[in-house]
Amino acid sequence: MKKGFIGRWFMTALLLGVCLSASAQGYRIEATLKGLKDTSCILGHYSYSNKQFFSKDTARVDASGRMVFEGNTPLPGGLYLVLLPGQRRWVELVYSGKETHFSFEADTAEIVKSMVIKGSKENEVFYTYQNELRRIMEGGGADAQKQFMDYQKGFLKEQAGTFTSKLLKASLEPEIPTAPKLPNGKSDSTWVFNYYKAHYWDGFDFTDDRLLRTPFIQPKLERYFKDLVVQVPDSIIKDVDALIKKAAPNKDMKSYLIYYITSEYENAKVVGTEGVFVHMAEKYYLTGEMEVSADARRRIGERVASMKPLLVDKIIPNLTLSDPEKKPVSIHGIKADYTVLFFYSPTCGHCKEAAPKLKEFYEKNKATGVKVLAIATDQSPEDWKQYVSTYKLGDLLHGYDYNFRTDYRTQFDVFSTPTIYVLDKNKKIIARRMPIEQLDDFYNFYRKSHAASSTAAPKKTASAGSKSSK
Structure with a gap:
């Protein structure tokens, strides 16, 4: 797992023995x-x-x-x-x-x-x-699985007070009853999914921090949030807060859950879910509910301040730069159904690898109403122009801050390059930190889905007092 600041802080605290207690x-x-x-x-x-x-x-x-x-x-x-x-x-x-x-x-x-x-x-x-x-299992036979299940159930009942039984329960999958039938006679798969999710954590005791030092908790968390939770901030946040509430009686378990979720969404794997990080930071870290040093809290606050205006569904802040002819070019001044912002460093190896892919994306999709503004975040004007020339990106829009007044890290959350944003015609962010390899697939899926939903919208009917045409 790639760790951001939150992950690095927690692991340091863990190794120093700050977070976890013992007998x-x-x-x-x-x-x-x-x-x-x-x-x-x-x-x-x-x-x-x-x-x-x-x-x-x-x-x-x-x-x-x-x-x-x-x-x-x-x-x-x-x-x-x-x-x-x-x-x-x-x-x-x-x-x-x-x-x-x-x-x-x-x-x-x-x-x-x-x-x-x-x-x-x-x-x-x-x-x-x-x-x-x-x-x-060595005995085999047709009823081995039944023997296994019967023994396991008996063991859990007999050894209910032991830590060993708690370990076993923590590793088990929910046992799903027979699902109700749909009108067509088939089993209701939606009911099965909802039951499985609702009972996924039944055997896991969030009040016992000993389960932190087992191989069970992180894989269970990864599966839960990857496979069972809808990957939109509101759904994730709802489930996150519910789990943390379960762990509230145990400080160490609660701290781990807060750390895990925050670090996962600080470097979100799913586009558009960075809002979970902002929620976690504001609710748990910046309020003092999650204990961190004053310096750590300050740095988290700075990160939130940088990210919050740049979350999906926010209108991106405007920025006016200069094009290669030193004419002004601004984000909000671009007339296009969609705008891709490509923040890069002209001498960055990853940015050089991304350039041909960016050009290919634009050539393939320019007829659909998309424009690309490539913004050089550092280096010299000569490096910038050489990059544009070398990779034959002249058909794109280009921007450069000759006065070096733009702090791309704090103003546009550009902590690494390339960083890609996708905007709609109103300059609302529809994707942020988009990998160049996923840009074409995301753009076309979003564009076609948006067009389909617009086409499917019901037409307005004449009001009761309007005249009908004949």
Whole structure:
């Protein structure tokens, strides 16, 4: 995940131990692993991203395969790993934060099957569950799936008070009842979708921050917001605030959800959803509900101030520049059904790669009423003119600020180049930060959809007092 300022801040706070709390006691985990000797192993836990691992301790393995992880610093609860040499194999451990002193023995050739736990009911339950599932699946048979489901349901009921059962629930999919039938006899797929979404988080305890240190939360969040939430700001914001409300009793979980959503939409993957970032910043960061330093809050405020006037559906601020003949050219002065603004740096490698694609887009679509204003944000007039000449962009409109008075970062949110905006005939923003590779597809989809909706609009009928023509 590409991290903006919010992401960088949170990860720094995380590594410094600012955000997450733990129980106030030390730990001692003794291990004996057959097949290892005279080497080292690493103890750590899953991070919020299932692609990351946070190391907490290292232990030396003696000639008999014995090692001890021990410390006075408390370990936060979660799903832990003991990484074996080479870091391609590991032992999973359930660390509840309550059972802080325990031991285990296993053969590295068959870790799950050979596991023996002492002093930890959680891990006894965890490995009993894994071994029973292995036995059912190895047994095969037509009813293996039913045996699996029956055992799982019984296990969850019997072990309801354990952290292990909470881990399992957090990973499960909603069980969907039989859907009602439509008049045509088919199952109601809309009902199925709505039920699935409504029950997606049923098994996830947002009040337990130990689930942050498992491989479950980030993939579940990614799937939820990618596949189940309509990608428009109002829908996203509604679901975001509802999840954060669920997590409100737990400061760490709440902080993570706020961080995750804010960082995702600071660099939005879906065009037009940057308004979610503005909402998160204004509601949680700038109010002080999300604790950050005064400097961080100031920087977030500056980012919001830059982005807010430039969100989709806003009229873009006007800007008057000079064309290559030093004649004035302004955004609002362009007469076109659609206007594409292409902010670029003449010496930027990505901008050079984008130039042929921009030219191709314009040549293909100029007959549809679109114009392109290419705005050089820096470098010299000579570099600017050389760029236009080299890539044969003379048919486009061009703008340059000879007086260097325009702050493109704060006035047009140009933090990297190229940055592309698409405007309608009223200079309302219909897309921002559009990748050049997606410009043609987006433009034609939007233009055709808009034309179709206009054509489909009902015609006005004569009013009751008007005269009808004969």
